[in-house]
Each structure stands twice: as structure tokens, then as C-alpha cells.
Amino acid sequence: QSKIKWRMQTYAGAALAEHVITPAINSFNKIAGDEMEIELFFADQLVPTGELFRAMQKGTIDAVQSDDDSMASPTEVTVFGGYFPFASRYSLDVPVLFNQYGLNEIWDEEYSKVGVKHISAGAWDPCHFATKDPITSLEDLKGKRVFTFPTAGRFLSQFGVIPVTLPWEDIEVAMQTGELDGIAWSGITEDYTVGWADVTNYFLTNNISGAWAGSFFANMDRYNELPEHLRELLKVCMDQSHYYRQWWYWGGEASLRVNGPKMELTSIPDEEWKTVEDAAVKFWDEIAAESETKAKVVNIIKQYNADMVKAGRPYRYG
Amino acid sequence: MSYEMIAIFMFASMMLMLMTGQRVFGAIGGVAAVAALTLWGTGGSDIPFSSAMKLMKWYPLLTLPMFIFMGYVLSESKIADDLYKMFHVWMGPLNGGLAIGTIGLMVLVSAMNGLSVAGMAIGATIALPELLRRGYDKKMVTGVIQAGSSLGILVPPSVVLVLYAMIARQPVGQLWLAGVVPGLMMAAMFIIYIVIRCKLNPALGPALPVEERNHSMSEKLALLRAGLLPIVIFFAMMIPFVNGWTSLVESSAIGALTAFLAAVVKRRMTREVFENSVRNTLLISCMFMWIILAALGFGAVFDGLGAVRAIDNLFTEQLGLDPWMILILMQLSFLIMGTFLDDTAMLVIVAPLYVPLVKMLGFDLIWYGVLYTITTQIAYMTPPFGYNLFLMRAMAPKEITLKDIYGSILPFVLVMILALSLIMIFPQIALWLPEYVYAR
Amino acid sequence: MIGFMRAFVRIVDPINRKLGRITMYGIFVMMGILMWSSISKIAFMPSLWTLEVAQFAMVAYYMLGGPYAIQEGANVRMDLFYGEWSTRRKAWFDAFTVLFLIFYLGVLLYGAIESTAYSLEYGERSPTAWRPYIWPIKITMCVGIFLMLLQAISELFKDIATLKGKTL
Ligand code: NA
Ligand code: NA
Numbered sequence: 033q034s035k036i037k038w039r040m041q042t043y044a045g046a047a048l049a050e051h052v053i054t055p056a057i058n059s060f061n062k063i064a065g066d067e068m069e070i071e072l073f074f075a076d077q078l079v080p081t082g083e084l085f086r087a088m089q090k091g092t093i094d095a096v097q098s099d100d101d102s103m104a105s106p107t108e109v110t111v112f113g114g115y116f117p118f119a120s121r122y123s124l125d126v127p128v129l130f131n132q133y134g135l136n137e138i139w140d141e142e143y144s145k146v147g148v149k150h151i152s153a154g155a156w157d158p159c160h161f162a163t164k165d166p167i168t169s170l171e172d173l174k175g176k177r178v179f180t181f182p183t184a185g186r187f188l189s190q191f192g193v194i195p196v197t198l199p200w201e202d203i204e205v206a207m208q209t210g211e212l213d214g215i216a217w218s219g220i221t222e223d224y225t226v227g228w229a230d231v232t233n234y235f236l237t238n239n240i241s242g243a244w245a246g247s248f249f250a251n252m253d254r255y256n257e258l259p260e261h262l263r264e265l266l267k268v269c270m271d272q273s274h275y276y277r278q279w280w281y282w283g284g285e286a287s288l289r290v291n292g293p294k295m296e297l298t299s300i301p302d303e304e305w306k307t308v309e310d311a312a313v314k315f316w317d318e319i320a321a322e323s324e325t326k327a328k329v330v331n332i333i334k335q336y337n338a339d340m341v342k343a344g345r346p347y348r349y350g
Numbered sequence: 351m352s353y354e355m356i357a358i359f360m361f362a363s364m365m366l367m368l369m370t371g372q373r374v375f376g377a378i379g380g381v382a383a384v385a386a387l388t389l390w391g392t393g394g395s396d397i398p399f400s401s402a403m404k405l406m407k408w409y410p411l412l413t414l415p416m417f418i419f420m421g422y423v424l425s426e427s428k429i430a431d432d433l434y435k436m437f438h439v440w441m442g443p444l445n446g447g448l449a450i451g452t453i454g455l456m457v458l459v460s461a462m463n464g465l466s467v468a469g470m471a472i473g474a475t476i477a478l479p480e481l482l483r484r485g486y487d488k489k490m491v492t493g494v495i496q497a498g499s500s501l502g503i504l505v506p507p508s509v510v511l512v513l514y515a516m517i518a519r520q521p522v523g524q525l526w527l528a529g530v531v532p533g534l535m536m537a538a539m540f541i542i543y544i545v546i547r548c549k550l551n552p553a554l555g556p557a558l559p560v561e562e563r564n565h566s567m568s569e570k571l572a573l574l575r576a577g578l579l580p581i582v583i584f585f586a587m588m589i590p591f592v593n594g595w596t597s598l599v600e601s602s603a604i605g606a607l608t609a610f611l612a613a614v615v616k617r618r619m620t621r622e623v624f625e626n627s628v629r630n631t632l633l634i635s636c637m638f639m640w641i642i643l644a645a646l647g648f649g650a651v652f653d654g655l656g657a658v659r660a661i662d663n664l665f666t667e668q669l670g671l672d673p674w675m676i677l678i679l680m681q682l683s684f685l686i687m688g689t690f691l692d693d694t695a696m697l698v699i700v701a702p703l704y705v706p707l708v709k710m711l712g713f714d715l716i717w718y719g720v721l722y723t724i725t726t727q728i729a730y731m732t733p734p735f736g737y738n739l740f741l742m743r744a745m746a747p748k749e750i751t752l753k754d755i756y757g758s759i760l761p762f763v764l765v766m767i768l769a770l771s772l773i774m775i776f777p778q779i780a781l782w783l784p785e786y787v788y789a790r
Numbered sequence: 791m792i793g794f795m796r797a798f799v800r801i802v803d804p805i806n807r808k809l810g811r812i813t814m815y816g817i818f819v820m821m822g823i824l825m826w827s828s829i830s831k832i833a834f835m836p837s838l839w840t841l842e843v844a845q846f847a848m849v850a851y852y853m854l855g856g857p858y859a860i861q862e863g864a865n866v867r868m869d870l871f872y873g874e875w876s877t878r879r880k881a882w883f884d885a886f887t888v889l890f891l892i893f894y895l896g897v898l899l900y901g902a903i904e905s906t907a908y909s910l911e912y913g914e915r916s917p918t919a920w921r922p923y924i925w926p927i928k929i930t931m932c933v934g935i936f937l938m939l940l941q942a943i944s945e946l947f948k949d950i951a952t953l954k955g956k957t958l
Contacts, residue, residue, distance in 0.1 A: 039654060046706075071656065078654045079397070080404040082917065082924075086908050087400065092393030106912035175835050182917040194836055195919035199407050201519050208521035210597040211409070211841070367890060370883050371872025373865035376891030376942075383897040384890075398894065399901025402931060406849050409841055412820065415851065419817055596828045599844065603824030606817075632814035632851070636859035637866060639852035644894070 036068040036262070038094035038254065041084060043102060043246070045075045045201045047226045051280055052156070053097055056273035060265060068262055070095070075200040089147050094254045099246040101181050107142040108325035112333075113245055114181040115159040118312040119333045121242035121340070121348070123278055126155030129245075133332050138325065139247070149255040152267055154274025156244035157281040159184065161236040162223045163214030164207070166298045170307065179203050180216040184240060187315050188216070191308065207231040216240065220292060221284030229294040237289070237299045240308070248273075351389065354664075357657035360385055364648070374695055375637075379644030386651045397654070401646035405639070409599060410512050410522060413464065415635040416602035417509050420583075420609045421468030421502075422627040424459065427618035430472045432576035433458055438480070439565055439573055446548030446555030448484060449494045450541050452477045456498030457537050458580040460505035462609065464512070464602075466730065466738060467634070469499030474745035487554040488750055490547070493758035496738050497540055497766070500727040504533035507587065507605065510723050512598075513642075513697050518705045518715045522598050523591065524784040525719045532720050532780050536769045543765050583608045592787065638694055645698035653702075661703055666710070673711040680704050681725050681770075688729020697726065717773075720780040724770045731759045792956060795947040799958040802944045803861060806937055810858020816851040820844055838920040846927045853934025857941035881952040888946045895939040902932045 042053045049072070057072045079087040084103045087093045096103065100113025112119070112135075120126055130136045130153045143150040161167060163176065174192030178185075185195025193216075198206055204227050206212045215228055219239075223229045248270040255263065289297060320330035340347040351359070360381060367377035379398065386394035405411065424430055437451030444450065452473060459469045473495035481491045503510040506526035515522040548555040587605035590596040596604065613619040652658060665676050687696055701722070708718050730738045733756045742755050773779050827840035859865060872880060906928040908914065915921045951958045 073654070076404065076407075078650050079400040080407055082407070083396075083400045083403050083905065086905065087393065087396060090393040090396060090904075092390075092396045092400075102917065104914065104917045106914070177836055182919075182921075185919040186921075189919050194838055196841070197916070197918040198409070202409075202516075205515065205519055205521045208523055209410075210591070210594040367887065368868045369871060370887045371867045371869055371875070371880070372884065372887035372890060373860070373867055375865060376888070376894060377868075379894035379898070380890030383894045387897065395897055396901045396904060398898045399905055399931075402849075402898070402902070403905070406845050406927070409845060412824070412844055412848050415817055415820060415848070416824075419821075590828070595832060599841070600824050600828040600831070603821045604828060606821055607825060628814050628817060629811075631817050632810065632855045633859045633862055633864035636852045636855045637864050640856060640859075640865065 035066055036258070038068070038070045038250075039073060039078065040070050040095040040097065041073045041075075041078055041087075041093050042096075043075055043081065043098040043200065045226060048222060049074055051225065052277055053273060055276060056269045059272065060269040063265060063269075064262065068258075081199065085148075088249060088251050091251045091254060093251075095151075095248065095250040097246070097248050099181070099244060101183050104182070105143070105148075106146055108323055109139055109142050109329060111183045111319055111326070112329055113247070115184045115241035115244055116333070117184065117187045117240050117315055118309055119241060119316075119337075120155070120245070123155035123157070123243040123282060125336070125340075126153065126243050126245045127274070129332065129336055133336050135329065135332060138329060142325065143249065144252070147252045149250045149252050151248040151250060151255075152270040152274070153245055153247040154271070154277065156246055156277050157219035157222060157285065158239040158243060159216060159241045160219055160239045161214055161216045161234075162218075162220075162228055162232040162295065163234050163236070164232055165213070166234045166296070167236045167300065168298050169300055170304055176213045177211070178214045178216050179206070179212050184216060187312065188240070190311060204228060204231055218244075219281060219285045220288040220295065221281050223295065224284075224288055224292060229292070233296060235289075235295040235297050237297055238305045238308075240312075353656040353660035356385075356389065356655045357652070357660045360648075360652055360655075360657060375640040375644040378641070378648050378695055378699070382644065382648035382651045385655065386647075389655055390651065394651070397650050398644075398647040401650055402643055404646055404650075405643050408516055410516055411639075411642070412599040413507070413512050413602035414509055414638055415631055416599075416606040417464030417507055418467075418634050418638075419606045419627060419631040421463035421465055421471075422630050423606075423609045423613050423619075423623075424462055425468045425471035425475070426623045426626045426630075427613040427616070427620075428476070429579065429613055429616050429618055430455065430459060431476055432573075433580070434476045434480075436573040436576045439570055442558035445552045445557050446490075446544045447557060448477075448481055449486065449490060449544045449548070449555050452481070452494050453498045453537055453540050453544070456495075456501050457505060457534070458577065459499075460501040460533065461584040462580050462605075463502060464507045464509035466499045466502040466727075469502040470495065470738060470742065471745065473499055474742065478746065482747070482749070484558070485553075485556050489754055489758040490544075490554050491758075492742060492746060492750055492755050493762045494540070494544065496731055496742055496755075496759055497762035498537075500730055500738065500766075501533050501537060503727060504529045504536065504720070504723055506530065507602065508723070510697065510726060511719060513694075514701060514719045514722060517697070517701045518709075518719060520715050520719060524716050524788060527592075527784040527787055528716050528720050528780040529723065530783055532724065532769065532773055535772070535779060536724075536766065539765050539769055540762065543761060547761075579612060583612065641694045642698050645695050649699055649702050652699075658703060662707055662710075665707060673713070676711060677708065677713065677774075680708070681721065684722075684725045685729055685732065688726070688732060696729070714777065714781065716784060717777045717780050720773060721770060724766060724773070728763055728766050728770075731763060733759075792951065792954070792958075795951060796958045799944045799947055802937075802940045806857035806861055806941050809937065810855050810861070813851060813855040813858070816847060816855070820847045820851065823847060838918075839922070842916060842918060842920060842922065846930075849927055850930050850934070853931050854937070856934055857937045860938065860941045860945065877952065881949040885946060885949040885953065888942060888949065892939065892942050892946070895935060895942055899932065899935045899939060902928065902935050906932055 042049055044052050057070050061069050081103060084096055085105045088096045100110045102114055139150045170191055177194045177196050179198060180195050189195060196212055208231055220235055316330050320327040364378055364381045367381055383398055386397045434455055437454050441447035441451035456469050459472050478495060506529055508529060511525045512522055515525050586608045587601050591601035709715055733739060739755060743752060823840055823844045830837045909925040909928050914924045916924055948958055
């Protein structure tokens with residue numbers, strides 16, 4: 033029997049992939065040995081991000097690592113991938129939402145409808161602004177051209193932010209050619225890892241979401257063709273990748289805020305930032321009104337956050 | 351098939367198809383499509399089109415039609431005539447002076463357009479007939495124009511550096527600045543070469559006769575005003591860009607518009623000039639875009655089939671060479687490929703293979719961009735296949751044979767190789783200016 | 791047969807020529823969009839849509855202008871050998887190798903139609919704040935590629951006619 037070969041394309045460029053995916057793929061290939069090999073390709077390498085979902089659906093690419101939002105998957109849950117504003121506070125919120133509050137089932141159903149297997153969701157880093165000029169009030173956000181996620185961009189445009197979408201690998205250059213004034217795409221770990229700290233000067237400590245929700249997906253037919261044990265191995269390695277990120281980001285965020293030499297930290301006062309948090313709740317309701325499935329997810333997110341507030345410290349402070 | 355076999359199969363079929371003389375984009379795209387359908391597996395048929403979507407997102411490519419348009423406006427409207435007159439009068443009294451003036455003209459033309467085509471057209475239509483009439487050696491003259499026009503892609507703005515920037519994911523602004531000093535250095539080296547040759551053998555470039563150079567000082571100074579035009583166009587484009595007021599693509603539109611307005615103001619924008627500039631801009635842009643589109647598809651198939659791994663593996667592991675050896679080998683392979691591959695195709699197919707390797711070896715990608723561009727320029731000029739060679743053949747008068755053209759470039763290519771070596775040994779020649787400007 | 795080929799060429803070539811002659815003014819459209827982008831940025835608020843519209847314009851420019859470029863012989867060829875050949879010999883080679891080009895354009899068109907169908911089915915929008923629908927540009931691309939294909943076939947017919955000693 034010949035070796036099974038998969039092509040997987042990640043949302044990440046090579047520098048970030050070094051942490052967020054390459055180790056997991058190397059483990060998978062080592063363990064799968066002569067039975068299976070996953071060949072990893074980086075952002076936009078084989079197909080552009082805009083065509084990524086379709087490519088996986090058709091089988092041009094066998095598997096994908098991405099958030100639902102940036103690859104524009106044609107499902108009801110797309111807006112919740114990436115950074116759904118203020119849905120989570122910590123990176124552990126995401127796996128709890130998926131495993132204990134029922135998001136896994138909803139995702140599974142939604143993706144099955146479009147011929148894609150949702151393998152596993154995980155949490156990544158929080159979403160902060162990295163900018164050329166300092167931001168100390170909401171007023172400073174006005175007119176800034178910022179690279180961000182589609183849904184986050186929709187939300188942020190009410191504060192005068194001009195969201196821009198470009199291929200991930202072009203961001204650093206776009207900062208230098210003046211196409212962008214800032215980036216709202218990640219935490220500080222990523223800013224340093226991928227080189228954005230070199231082209232921005234300031235890091236805003238207020239975030240618009242505490243953790244990114246992203247997933248591993250596969251073409252349904254390719255997935256079904258795998259023997260049971262390789263499916264299991266796939267799941268375990270993907271989960272291991274989520275675990276790596278949990279500590280890598282959590283530790284990295286703190287360490288770079290304290291010791292990072294390249295970016296100066298600024299903050300918008302909490303009372304003022306409250307405007308943004310309140311706007312998020314309104315935004316949730318707008319999204320919930322769009323469809324039944326979306327309403328279901330929004331309710332879960334509301335329920336979860338209410339539970340966390342009731343649970344008190346260390347789940348929520350203040 | 352093994353990765354190595356796929357790499358060899360795809361490259362060899364592409365070369366073979368190119369040899370048949372089919373349109374370059376058809377040859378490359380055809381091989382890509384066949385490989386995608388036969389070797390990829392499920393869904394391979396979508397790769398060529400998904401490259402078109404990738405191309406759409408490459409926003410810096412918007413500069414391509416802008417710079418091409420600028421070049422055509424400049425050459426078709428003959429607003430460079432006045433510039434030539436300026437150099438002619440000022441440099442004429444020297445032996446070889448008109449040739450030196452032509453290099454000067456080329457430097458200014460380079461600052462106003464992004465390709466070598468415009469320089470070539472201006473050189474061949476304005477400078478060439480004049481130089482021949484004055485008894486300049488025809489080999490010297492064709493060599494000067496070809497070498498001089500190649501500065502077009504090294505002195506900013508430069509389309510080749512924009513394409514390189516997209517592939518290497520490096521900032522265009524820094525790359526452009528990195529090209530300035532090497533470009534001027536190369537121009538100076540060409541001039542030194544001309545001075546020495548004409549000193550040894552004045553018959554190669556006779557000085558203007560006395561009766562042609564009795565211009566009064568005030569006349570001569572008035573001619574200098576011609577030099578203002580390129581400066582205005584260059585700064586109208588570069589100042590907002592370098593200061594971050596406008597983005598790259600916006601600046602290119604400002605440049606194109608400024609050049610267009612300059613031609614209108616100077617009353618050179620006739621119906622015919624307008625027609626030729628607008629039409630040729632479309633044709634040349636389409637030519638470029640379709641090659642890039644086909645080459646992107648080829649690259650994605652090549653990559654997805656594992657052929658890229660085979661090449662990396664060959665250079666770094668199997669040959670076990672040290673970084674500098676690999677770098678020099680890469681430059682040599684560029685020169686060899688440049689003898690039979692089209693330049694744009696070379697850029698879009700070969701650069702994506704080499705750039706990650708160069709990065710992995712620890713070299714500076716801005717610096718490599720300059721090396722890369724000069725190597726491409728040399729490839730432009732070396733027989734049998736070179737864009738500049740063909741243009742020269744198309745534009746030169748009958749008395750200049752293909753043999754003359756081939757024979758004319760050797761000394762200039764040697765000068766360029768010397769420049770290339772200097773920049774390899776002293777990277778600061780390229781890196782000093784971008785570091786100085788961007789460190790502020 | 792020659793009658794059919796003549797009819798084909800006489801329909802396809804003028805259409806592509808006219809389209810190309812209109813498309814060539816697209817350079818001013820792109821220039822206008824980018825100038826608006828610069829002005830709006832310097833003067834007041836930068837616009838959401840300029841870069842994307844400029845990208846769409848560029849795609850339309852080279853896709854719809856492509857057939858005209860083929861017709862005008864603007865596409866470079868590696869003429870190391872080709873340049874020296876007789877007209878007849880060129881026609882011989884072209885008549886075969888153009889099939890490669892036709893095949894490429896066919897695969898491109900197939901991908902374009904598939905991708906457009908997906909866009910229409912799911913109402914695909916660009917993932918930007920402006921969120922334009924993608925299908926208009928994809929349909930433009932389908933049209934451009936289809937016309938490229940017709941033009942390539944027209945070139946094939948012209949080569950066959952040359953080999954038969956006729957002109958179309
Ligand atoms: Na230039
Ligand atoms: Na060459």
C-alpha cells in the first residue's frame with residue numbers, strides 16, 4: 033500500500049508557522065512513518081487565502097489550518113472564527129466553549145453541510161493594536177488604516193478605523209510602503225515573532241478579544257478515506273499544536289510586555305474602553321439577528337460569559 | 351515520480367516549449383496546466399485560475415502599467431529631446447563626450463521610468479542617429495545605449511525591483527533606495543570606460559567641431575533648464591512616497607500623471623503620441639501580466655508537487671556548499687538561464703526558488719535584490735536571448751547589424767560584472783542609503 | 791472548412807480589437823482611482839474602496855486587453871530560432887504549439903467558471919470592510935479568458951490558412 037500524501041496550507045507565514053504548526057506536523061510525520069505524510073505550505077503559497085476554502089472543498093488542498101473568518105468559509109459560523117469582539121477573555125475560554133458549551137457540535141454540523149471536516153478548534157493569542165503612532169484615546173483610532181480580520185474590521189469601523197485586508201505575508205511591507213498605519217491581528221508575541229515589531233512603534237494594551245478561535249479542517253472525502261488510527265493521530269497532533277500555543281502565547285505576551293525592547297506600551301483608560309465593550313454587546317445582537325444558528329452561538333457566548341462572571345476570581349476580576 | 355524527476359520534467363518541458371517560439375506565457379502556462387492535470391491529483395485543474403486571484407491581490411503590480419505609461423509618454427512625446435540637447439552642448443567638446451552625455455541622459459530617463467524599454471527607445475531614436483552622424487564608432491554607440499538603458503531598472507522607480515519586492519516580501523522603498531548608489535556607480539564606471547577608450551583611440555568618439563560648440567554661456571545655461579523636468583517628475587513621485595504621505599501605488603499614479611501633464615504643457619501630447627502611448631501601455635502591460643499569471647501558476651504547481659524541495663535539497667544538502675559558493679552559483683545560473691529564458695518569466699519562476707534559500711543562508715534580501723537586478727540586467731543584454739538585444743535590433747538603423755549589436759556589449763557586460771563583484775564584496779554600496787534614510 | 795475559419799476570424803478579431811481599443815483607456819481609470827486615493831488621504835479621510843477598485847480595474851485591464859495583445863503580436867516569444875524562420879515554418883510550428891496555449895486557456899477558463907459558480911452560489915464577498923461581491927470581477931475574468939481562447943483559435947486558423955497558401 034502506498035504512502036498517503038496530504039497537502040496542508042496554513043494561514044501563517046514561515047516565521048509564525050515555526051511555532052504554530054510546523055512542530056505538530058513534524059510530530060505527525062514522524063509517528064505516521066511510511067503510512068502518511070503531510071506536506072505543509074505557508075500562507076498563500078499554493079492558493080491565495082481567498083480561494084483557500086474552495087480549494088479544500090474541491091480537494092486541491094487536503095487540509096487547512098485557519099480561522100473561519102479570514103478564509104471566508106461559506107457557513108453560518110464564519111463570523112465567530114478569528115476574533116469575535118469580546119467573546120473571550122483568556123485563551124482557555126475557547127476550548128471550553130467548544131468542548132463544554134456545545135460549539136463543537138454546531139461547527140461539525142455547519143462544515144459537514146459544505147463537504148468539509150472540522151477536526152479541532154483551539155485558542156490562540158489576544159487581539160491588540162500595533163501601530164506607528166501612539167493610541168491613548170478612541171479619538172486616535174480615527175482614520176487609521178489597519179490590517180485586521182473581516183469581522184473585527186466590520187466592528188471597528190464604527191470607531192473610525194479603516195480596515196484593510198491584504199495577504200498576510202505582505203503586511204510588513206505594506207506598513208513600510210504606507211498602505212497601512214497599524215495592525216490589529218495578534219498579541220505582542222506574534223508582533224515580535226513575525227517582524228511587525230520592527231515596523232511599528234506602539235502596542236495598545238486594551239484588546240478587542242482575549243483569544244483567537246482557529247481550527248484545523250480537512251476535505252471530507254480525504255478525511256473519510258483515512259484509516260481510524262490516522263484520524264486519531266491527526267486529532268491528537270492538532271490538539272498538541274493548540275496546547276503548544278497555550279503556553280507559548282500566554283508566557284510570551286507577559287514576557288514581551290515586560291521585557292520587549294521594540295514596542296512602547298500605551299493604554300486607553302478603562303472608562304473610555306467601556307464604550308467599545310458596550311458596542312460589542314450591541315454588535316452581538318446584530319449578528320444574532322442574522323440567522324438562527326448565529327443566534328444560537330451568540331446565546332452560548334452570552335451564557336458562558338455570564339457564568340464566568342458569576343464564578344468570580346480567577347475567572348473574572350472586577 | 352520523485353521530486354527530482356518532477357522538477358526536471360517540468361523545467362525541461364518548459365525550456366523545450368520556449369525553444370519552439372510559442373508565446374512565452376503560452377509555453378509556461380501550457381506546461382503548468384498539463385502538470386496540474388496529470389500529476390497533482392484531485393482539484394489540480396483549479397491551480398492556474400487560483401493564480402489569477404493571487405495576482406489580483408498583488409497590489410504593487412498596479413505600478414506596472416503606470417511606469418510603462420510614463421516611459422511611453424516620455425519616449426513618444428520626445429520631451430527627452432531637450433535633455434539630449436543639454437548634454438550634447440555641454441559634453442560635446444570632449445572626446446567621447448556625446449557618449450558620456452548619452453549615459454547622463456540615460457540616468458535622468460531612468461529616474462522617470464521603471465523599465466529599460468523607454469531608455470532604449472529614447473537612446474535609439476534620439477541619441478543613436480546623432481552619434482552616428484558625428485562619426486562615433488557604431489559598436490561603441492550601440493553598447494552605450496544598451497548599457498545605459500539597463501540603468502532604468504536599477505535607478506528608482508523600478509518595476510523589476512517591485513516584482514522582486516513582492517516575491518521576496520521586502521519593502522519596495524528600501525529596495526529602490528538600495529538601487530540608487532549602485533546605479534550611479536555603474537553609470538560612473540561606464541563613463542570611465544568611455545573616457546579611457548576614447549583617450550586611447552579618439553576615432554571612436556570624436557569631439558564636436560569648433561563651429562558647433564560656439565554657444566554663449568547664457569545659451570548654455572538656458573539649456574540646463576531641460577534638466578529640471580526629470581527632477582520635477584522624480585521628486586513629485588518620490589517625496590510623497592518616501593515621506594509616507596502616499597503609498598507606493600498612489601505615487602506611481604502621481605508619476606504617470608506628472609509625466610502626462612508635462613507632455614501636455616510642452617505641447618508634445620499630439621493625437622499620435624497619445625494613441626501610441628495609451629495603446630502600447632495596454633499591449634506591454636498585458637504581455638507582462640499574462641507572463642506573470644502563467645508563471646505564478648507554474649510556480650504553484652511546481653511547489654505543490656515538491657519540486658522546490660528537490661532544488662533546496664540539492665543546493666544545501668547534496669552539494670554541501672558554503673553560502674558564498676551557493677550565492678555565486680545562483681548568480682551564474684541566472685546568467686545561463688538569462689540566455690534563453692524571458693526576463694519576467696525568469697523573475698517569477700526562478701526568484702521564488704532562490705529567495706528563500708538566500709534568506710536561509712543568512713544574506714540580506716535588500717542587498718540580494720540589487721545583485722539580482724544587476725544580474726538580470728546582464729541577462730537582458732547577453733546573446734542570444736535578451737530583451738534589450740531584440741529591442742535594439744528592432745529600433746536601430748539598418749547599418750547596424752546583429753553582429754555589431756552582439757559585439758558591442760562585451761566590454762559593458764564586463765564593467766557590469768565588475769560592478770556586481772564590488773557590490774558583493776562591499777554590501778554597503780547598496781545598503782548605505784536605505785539604512786541612512788530609514789534610520790531617521 | 792476555410793469558409794468557416796474565415797467567418798470565425800472575421801467575427802472574433804474585430805470584436806477583440808474593439809474591446810481592446812476601449813480597454814486601453816483603462817489606464818486613465820486606474821490613474822483616476824489612485825489619484826482620488828492620494829487626494830482623499832491627504833485632504834480628509836482615506837477611502838475604504840480605492841485599493842480594491844484599482845485592483846479590479848487592473849484585472850479587467852489585462853484580462854479584457856489580452857486578446858487584443860495577442861492579435862497585435864505583443865506577446866514575447868523566445869526568438870532564438872523562431873526569429874530566423876520563414877513565415878511558413880513559423881506557421882507550422884505555431885499551428886502545433888498554439889494547442890498548448892489553447893489547452894492552458896481552456897484549463898484557466900474551467901477554473902474561472904468553477905470559481906465564479908462558487909461565488910454566485912455562496913454570495914462570496916471580499917473579506918474587507920467594504921465587502922464587495924466578488925462575482926462581477928470573476929465574470930469579467932471569465933469573459934476575458936473566453937475571448938483569449940477565441941483569439942488563440944483565430945490565430946490557429948490564420949496559421950492553417952498560411953500553410954494552405956490562403957489568407958483569411
Ligand atoms: Na528607473
Ligand atoms: Na540574455
